[in-house]
Amino acid sequence: GAVVSQHPSRVICKSGTSVKIECRSLDFQATTMFWYRQFPKQSLMLMATSNEGSKATYEQGVEKDKFLINHASLTLSTLTVTSAHPEDSSFYICSAPDRVEQTEAFFGQGTRLTVV
Amino acid sequence: QKEVEQDPGPLSVPEGAIVSLNCTYSNSAFQYFMWYRQYSRKGPELLMYTYSSGNKEDGRFTAQVDKSSKYISLFIRDSQPSDSATYLCAMSEKYFNKFYFGSGTKLNVKP
Numbered sequence: 748g749a750v751v752s753q754h755p756s757r758v759i760c761k762s763g764t765s766v767k768i769e770c771r772s773l774d775f776q777a778t779t780m781f782w783y784r785q786f787p788k789q790s791l792m793l794m795a796t797s798n799e800g801s802k803a804t805y806e807q808g809v810e811k812d813k814f815l816i817n818h819a820s821l822t823l824s825t826l827t828v829t830s831a832h833p834e835d836s837s838f839y840i841c842s843a844p845d846r847v848e849q850t851e852a853f854f855g856q857g858t859r860l861t862v863v
Numbered sequence: 864q865k866e867v868e869q870d871p872g873p874l875s876v877p878e879g880a881i882v883s884l885n886c887t888y889s890n891s892a893f894q895y896f897m898w899y900r901q902y903s904r905k906g907p908e909l910l911m912y913t914y915s916s917g918n919k920e921d922g923r924f925t926a927q928v929d930k931s932s933k934y935i936s937l938f939i940r941d942s943q944p945s946d947s948a949t950y951l952c953a954m955s956e957k958y959f960n961k962f963y964f965g966s967g968t969k970l971n972v973k974p
Contacts (some may be wrong), residue, residue, distance in 0.1 A: 753906070781961050789953070790867070790966040791907070840906050844960065852962070854899075854906035 750774065751843050751856025760831055760862055768826045768858045770841030776821040777843035781852075782814075785838040794839075796830040831862040866890055869952055869965025878974050880940040886952035886965045889933065893954040894965075896928050898937045901949045901967065910950075911937070942972045 748766055750773040760766050779801045783791040796804040796815055803816035815827040824843075828835055838859055844852040869886045876882055884898075895914055899907035913919045925938040935954075936966045939946055949969045953962040 751906075758918075779960075783964075788966075790869075791910070791953075791962075793961050796961055806897040842962070844958075852909075854908070857904070857906045859904065 751777075751841065751853040751855045752860055753841055755858060756856055757859045758861070760860070762805055762832055762862055763830055764823060765827055765829045766831055768828075768839055768860075769843075770824045770855050771825070772822045772843045772845075772853075775843075775845045777824070778821060778844075779844065780818060780824040781814065781842040782824075782826050782841045783840045784841065785857075791840060794826075796803065797826075799824075811842075821847070828860065831860070833862045866963040867952060867965045870964070870968055872949075872969035873971060874968055874972045876942055878944060878972055880942050880972070882942050882952050882957060882970060882972075884937040884939075884952070884968050884970070886935050886954075887933055888935075888954055888963075889932070890954070890956075890963070891930075892951070892956045895955045895958060896926070896935050896957075897953040898924075898926055898960070899951040899953055899964075901951055903949075903973060907951055907953075919955060939970075942970075944972045944974050946970060947972050 752771045780797040782794045785791045791828045797818040799818045805811045816826040839856040841855045897912040898910040901907045911926045918930045919926045923940045949967040951967045952965040
């Protein structure tokens with residue numbers, strides 16, 4: 748089946764630095780990808796919708812200048828956490844619906860970000 | 864009020880028990896209802912999805928949707944230790960579009 752690959756799976760960074768997370772659809776084209784964040788013992792919360800070739804759409808309360816999303820190709824979306832702070836430490840997951848096969852939305856493995 | 868409310872866990876049952884997991888929601892525009900299973904430090908895996916109201920069965924799993932009550936359920940028959948995971952309900956207005964998730968119920972099936 749279709750696979751979404753997310754990289755890195757785990758990253759530790761210092762406060763004030765930036766971290767880039769990649770999300771790739773391996774065998775299907777994803778014109779849309781979704782980025783979620785999951786804090787411990789909480790649900791996945793949608794952060795933004797990444798659209799290939801256009802600006803991302805951010806959910807209320809998510810700072811677009813802090814969480815930069817780029818969807819430059821039909822198989823790759825990136826999320827960059829800029830000027831990271833400890834409160835940004837979380838589990839970030841991307842998702843891409845397979846609109847051609849229309850079977851389901853596939854999730855990446857997730858990225859555990861720890862800001863120290 | 865959260866868009867989706869899910870019964871808090873953890874839920875601990877003996878092997879072979881029938882498990883009932885539930886979610887309620889407030890947005891009447893939701894049309895697609897999904898159940899995902901998530902193991903620790905992994906991304907969610909789709910178990911089942913249902914469009915609109917009704918029941919759907921897949922092996923030991925049965926999903927039910929009652930749109931009039933804004934209530935969905937997942938039943939697991941003959942539960943196995945390998946079913947131990949966190950179960951997330953998710954909903955969307957459009958087909959596999961952006962999802963709204965419940966907080967998850969952690970299930971532990973004891974041998």
